[in-house]
Amino acid sequence: xxxxxxxxxVRIEFVALLAACALFLSTVEYLIPKPVPFMRIGLANxxxxxxxxxxxxxEYILLALLKVLGQGLITGTIFSYIILFSIAGTFASTLLMYxxxxxxxxxxxxxxxxxxxxxxxxxxxxxLSQYLLFGAAAKLIAPPFLVxxxxxxxxxxxFAQQFEQNSAWYRSLREGSL
Amino acid sequence: MKKIRxxxxxxxxxxxxxxxxxxxxxxxxxxxxxxxxxAEGREWVYDLSVNTTASFSGPVGTTSIEIHDGxxxxxxxxxxxxxxxxxxxxxxxxxxxxxxxxxxxxxIEGSIEPQAGGVDDISF
Numbered sequence: 001x002x003x004x005x006x007x008x009x010v011r012i013e014f015v016a017l018l019a020a021c022a023l024f025l026s027t028v029e030y031l032i033p034k035p036v037p038f039m040r041i042g043l044a045n046x047x048x049x050x051x052x053x054x055x056x057x058x059e060y061i062l063l064a065l066l067k068v069l070g071q072g073l074i075t076g077t078i079f080s081y082i083i084l085f086s087i088a089g090t091f092a093s094t095l096l097m098y099x100x101x102x103x104x105x106x107x108x109x110x111x112x113x114x115x116x117x118x119x120x121x122x123x124x125x126x127x128l129s130q131y132l133l134f135g136a137a138a139k140l141i142a143p144p145f146l147v148x149x150x151x152x153x154x155x156x157x158x159f160a161q162q163f164e165q166n167s168a169w170y171r172s173l174r175e176g177s178l
Numbered sequence: 179m180k181k182i183r184x185x186x187x188x189x190x191x192x193x194x195x196x197x198x199x200x201x202x203x204x205x206x207x208x209x210x211x212x213x214x215x216x217a218e219g220r221e222w223v224y225d226l227s228v229n230t231t232a233s234f235s236g237p238v239g240t241t242s243i244e245i246h247d248g249x250x251x252x253x254x255x256x257x258x259x260x261x262x263x264x265x266x267x268x269x270x271x272x273x274x275x276x277x278x279x280x281x282x283x284x285x286i287e288g289s290i291e292p293q294a295g296g297v298d299d300i301s302f
Contacts, residue, residue, distance in 0.1 A: 100189075108185030115189050119196060142200035150193050161181055 014173070015059050018047040019066035026067075026074040039145060041152045042118060044071055048094055049114050049160040052101045054173055064094040081132065085125045092124035093117035110164055114157030118149040211271050211288030213250050215243065217281060226250065226269075226286060236280030243284060255280060 025043040032041065044067055051063050068090050072078030077086070097117040100108055122145050130138035164170055213224040217234035224230060226248055233242045239256025249269040252262040255277050262277035274285035 100185075104185050107183055108189065109181045109183050111182060112186035112189040115186070115193055119193050123196075139200065139203040142203065143197060146193070146197045146200050150197065154190075165181065 011059065015051075015055065015063050015066070018051050018055075018063055019070060021047045022063070022067040023070035023074065026071040030075055039148060042121070042149070042156060045090075045093065045114075045117060045121075046156055046160060048090075049097065049110055049117070049156065050163060050170070052097060052110075052113065053164065054170075057098070060094065060098060064090050084132070085128055088124040088128045089121035093121035096120035109157075110160040111154060111157030114153045114160060115150065118153030118156075119146070122146050122149040211286050213243075213245060214285050214287055216283040217241070224250075226288075234280075234282050236277070236282055238279045241277050241280045241282045250284060250286070251275070252277065252282075252284070255282075 022044045025046060029041055029043040034040070048060075048063060048067060051060060055063060068083070068086050069078070071086055071090075072083045075082075077083055094117070097113050097120075100113050100116045122142075126138055126142050126145060129141075130136070134141070211226045213226050215222045215224070215232070215234060217236060222232070222234075224232070224245055226245060229246050231242060231244045231253065233240050235241075238258075241255040241257070241262065242253040244251060244253040249267040251267040252265065252275055255262050257277055257279040259279075262275050262280075262282070265275045268275060268284075268286060271286050271288040274283065276283050
């Protein structure tokens with residue numbers, strides 16, 4: 001097992017800490033003007049990328065759920081249809097990131113994980129928008145979304161990779177000494 | 179970055195392929211002009227440079243179109259007002275003819291190029 005064996009109470013606090021981090025990053029992201037509201041940079045995905053190496057599967061799903069709820073709360077979209085895009089994007093990306101990290105860890109760094117997650121999120125949201133919003137015209141907005149997703153996910157991935165390599169906090173968590 | 183691995187490059191390249199494929203949705207708008215006809219709940223595509231005639235059935239009867247010398251018009255229609263026939267010939271991308279009673283929509287798609295001596299796109 002690659003995750004530490006701390007007590008359940010410490011572990012749930014740790015999930016809460018990462019979720020709070022996602023909430024804060026959602027707020028930061030909300031401040032940045034964007035051409036369309038659901039074109040996101042994905043800052044709030046950073047805790048999800050970093051959490052990959054620290055959490056169990058169940059904790060990871062809990063974190064994804066908290067991120068969706070927190071983001072909906074921050075952006076005020078929790079009771080609108082936009083939350084469906086958030087759910088689709090977050091769960092598609094967490095699923096793919098978890099699979100890539102779990103089974104291809106030797107060959108992929110967090111940069112690749114981040115790109116895969118961003119692509120999964122964008123494809124899921126574009127597919128959903130095809131049925132909910134735009135119909136066949138959804139494919140016309142695909143290129144800018146995917147390009148923005150690729151660039152921002154590379155930046156996030158580099159950050160996450162650096163964090164994983166250099167953070168003493170992260171290392172001590174991995175070793176289970178917190 | 180010292181930690182970039184093979185899998186990262188593969189994922190990156192796959193993403194580029196995905197993005198490239200997504201740009202394909204723009205590509206259709208350029209190239210040879212083609213006549214697109216929506217009728218009977220489907221869409222037909224005709225080459226504007228090939229002379230032909232075609233008929234489409236709708237709620238009030240049959241609408242026939244003719245493509246001739248790079249132009250298209252409605253030859254005959256069973257509708258009441260014959261607005262579609264009165265619309266005459268169209269030949270450049272972006273132009274369209276509609277027969278509303280019979281649910282037939284004819285349009286020309288392709289890259290819109292300014293024609294010498296033509297009407298300006300903006301100040302019509």
